[in-house]
Each structure stands twice: as C-alpha cells, then as structure tokens.
Amino acid sequence: MNRARKLYETIGAEAVLTKKSFLRLYLTGFESSAGYVLSDKDKDVFFTDSRYTEAARAALKGTGIEVVEMERRTTIDDYLKGYKQLAIPFEQTMYLEYKRLADKGFELVDSSAAFTQAMTIKTEEELSRIQRACDIAEAALKKLMGELREGMTETEASALLEYYMISGGAREVSFNTICCFGSTGSQPHHVPDQTKLKFGDSVLIDFGCKVDGYCSDETRTFLFGDDKKHEEFKKCYQAVLDAHNLVLETACAGMTGQEIDSIARNSLAKEGLDKYFTHSLGHGIGINIHEHPVIAQRSETKIVDGMVFSDEPGVYFDGQFGIRIEDSCTMKGGKVQTFMTSSKQLLIL
Numbered sequence: 447m448n449r450a451r452k453l454y455e456t457i458g459a460e461a462v463l464t465k466k467s468f469l470r471l472y473l474t475g476f477e478s479s480a481g482y483v484l485s486d487k488d489k490d491v492f493f494t495d496s497r498y499t500e501a502a503r504a505a506l507k508g509t510g511i512e513v514v515e516m517e518r519r520t521t522i523d524d525y526l527k528g529y530k531q532l533a534i535p536f537e538q539t540m541y542l543e544y545k546r547l548a549d550k551g552f553e554l555v556d557s558s559a560a561f562t563q564a565m566t567i568k569t570e571e572e573l574s575r576i577q578r579a580c581d582i583a584e585a586a587l588k589k590l591m592g593e594l595r596e597g598m599t600e601t602e603a604s605a606l607l608e609y610y611m612i613s614g615g616a617r618e619v620s621f622n623t624i625c626c627f628g629s630t631g632s633q634p635h636h637v638p639d640q641t642k643l644k645f646g647d648s649v650l651i652d653f654g655c656k657v658d659g660y661c662s663d664e665t666r667t668f669l670f671g672d673d674k675k676h677e678e679f680k681k682c683y684q685a686v687l688d689a690h691n692l693v694l695e696t697a698c699a700g701m702t703g704q705e706i707d708s709i710a711r712n713s714l715a716k717e718g719l720d721k722y723f724t725h726s727l728g729h730g731i732g733i734n735i736h737e738h739p740v741i742a743q744r745s746e747t748k749i750v751d752g753m754v755f756s757d758e759p760g761v762y763f764d765g766q767f768g769i770r771i772e773d774s775c776t777m778k779g780g781k782v783q784t785f786m787t788s789s790k791q792l793l794i795l
Contacts, residue, residue: 448473448474448511450511453485453561457533461526464482469483472733474492474502481493484525486529490512533556534554536556566752580785583616583654597642599639601625603643604622604638604651604653617657617659620653620654620661627648628767632762632763632767646673663772686759694775703728704742704743757784773786
C-alpha cells in the first residue's frame with residue numbers, strides 16, 4: 447500500500463488533497479516543483495504538468511498512484527467537483543487558499559496531524575537514505591580538512607565543502623553551510639563571509655546534504671593549529687563533548703524531548719556552562735532539516751524507536767568562540783544510535 451493510500455485511510459475524509467512540495471515528495475517519492483496528490487475511496491492520483499509527466503509515470507509505475515497530466519487551461523478545481531469534504535494540511539496552507547476552498551462549499555478537514563505522525567517514524571528505507579546522506583557529508587568534511595589553508599575565507603571553505611558533498615553523490619545541501627573561523631563561531635547561525643582563516647583559529651562547521659530527498663545534519667568544531675592560547679577552549683570543548691556523549695549513552699525510548707535535553711543541559715551545568723547553551727539540544731531530521739520531534743526544554747513529545755533527531759549541545763562566548771558538536775541520530779531498540787562514524791575528540795589540524 448502506498449503512502450497516499452495509508453494517509454487517506456488514516457484521515458478518513460471523503461478526499462485528501464496535498465499541494466505542498468515536501469508533502470507530495472513524502473507521498474509519492476517523486477520530486478517536482480508543481481503538482482497535487484488527490485486521494486479518495488477509489489484511487490490515488492498525482493496531477494502534474496507536461497514538464498514532469500514522463501518522469502513521474504516512470505517513477506510511480508507499480509505504486510498504485512496514477513499520473514494525470516493537467517492541461518494548461520485546467521486547474522485542480524476541475525478535478526474536485528463532486529466532493530463535499532476535503533482534507534488539506536492547515537499548517538501548510540495559506541489563508542487565501544483555505545478561504546477559496548471554503549467559499550466553494552467544501553467541508554475542510556485538517557490533515558496536518560496525520561502527516562506529522564506518519565513522517566515522524568522513519569521506515570528502514572528512509573533510515574538508509576539518511577545514513578547515506580550522513581556518509582557523504584562525513585567524507586566531504588574529511589576532504590575539506592585536507593584543503594584548509596591560512597588565508598582561505600569562510601565563504602571559500604563552505605563552497606568547497608558543498609562541492610565535495612554534491613560531487614560525492616548528494617542531490618543538494620540540506621541547508622546553507624555554516625562555517626565560522628575564530629570569533630564568528632560565537633554566532634550559532636553565522637553566515638559565512640570574507641573572514642580569513644588564521645593559525646590558531648577555532649573552526650566550527652555545521653553542514654549536511656540530501657540523498658533521495660532525505661537530509662543529514664552534522665557539526666564539528668576543531669582547531670586550525672595550536673597556538674597554546676586555547677586552554678579555556680579545550681576545557682569547554684571537553685564539556686560539550688561529554689554532554690553530547692552522555693545523551694548518546696543514556697537517553698532512551700519513552701523519554702520526552704525535555705528529559706533528553708536536560709541530560710545535556712545538566713551535564714553542562716556541572717561545569718558552569720549551561721547559561722552559554724543558548725538553543726535546544728535537537729530537532730527532527732527527515733525530508734526537512736527541521737521537523738518533528740523537537741528535543742527541547744518544553745517538549746513533552748515522547749521519543750520512540752524510528753524517530754530521527756540531532757544531538758547538538760553547544761556553548762557560545764560573545765566575540766570569542768563557539769563550540770558545537772552534532773550528530774544525526776535515531777532511536778533504535780530503545781537506545782540512541784548515531785549515524786556518524788568519525789571521531790569527535792578534539793582535532794588540531
């Protein structure tokens with residue numbers, strides 16, 4: 447049974463209409479910039495235009511999802527006649543679109559919760575795609591480390607890393623790479639600029655890529671040479687690493703996002719560093735780089751087997767440096783399992 451059919455049966459509405467691109471990708475496995483998925487009691491149909499028809503029919507052959515090419519003069523409304531009830535994802539629908547459908551007389555039902563529930567628990571195939579994305583990202587970082595040179599800018603380093611991920615087999619990056627040299631690392635979401643790498647700089651790189659629609663997310667922090675002026679940095683690095691590893695070792699299925707976040711936060715508090723940990727411990731990873739579940743101080747979501755999320759404690763000191771260590775992880779057999787294989791001991795290039 448394909449995902450569109452499963453979702454239809456879960457929601458129980460007369461018809462389910464899905465327009466948002468990442469939700470269409472989830473339902474069909476086919477990537478496109480335009481289209482609709484419509485399911486009712488009889489069929490699942492992917493409506494698209496002539497740019498995608500041939501590829502879609504090849505990709506969806508045997509899935510039970512019919513591909514219909516929409517003519518230029520038709521709209522999805524032409525295919526909705528006869529339905530009284532329509533499920534759409536309220537969270538992903540603009541108000542004007544919601545109002546337009548409501549004004550046409552449809553009884554609108556929210557499909558958002560069904561999508562969230564379905565997408566949160568990954569299948570083995572989804573997990574394998576995420577693993578591949580993690581493998582490519584790690585291999586790309588290893589290549590970049592061999593290319594870092596004094597005078598290279600953050601922009602140049604991030605572009606080179608992205609090139610290595612794409613040339614290594616990724617479809618695209620998960621998000622714009624964050625690359626920080628020295629003091630710019632104190633900004634968790636710093637945008638790479640023309641800051642040049644110097645001997646003794648700390649380097650923080652947050653990056654990831656997509657494989658078959660699924661993301662990886664990783665952050666590594668290291669030193670570009672040791673100028674013997676980083677004793678405080680090294681102490682903080684070990685504290686962040688201890689917090690990161692403690693989550694891997696002790697978090698378990700059934701804990702809430704708040705409880706898992708507290709493992710890292712309390713570990714840093716013992717070193718007096720919790721006030722410098724200014725963001726949540728983690729977020730869900732899948733088709734989107736940020737999705738359900740949230741591993742945060744106020745999250746009551748229970749983390750169970752099949753969920754994929756980040757483990758990324760960090761500390762940030764204004765105008766000095768930042769440290770973040772992040773793995774993409776999943777809950778399996780009741781315990782946290784990381785997708786990453788590289789060492790996280792402090793590296794000094």
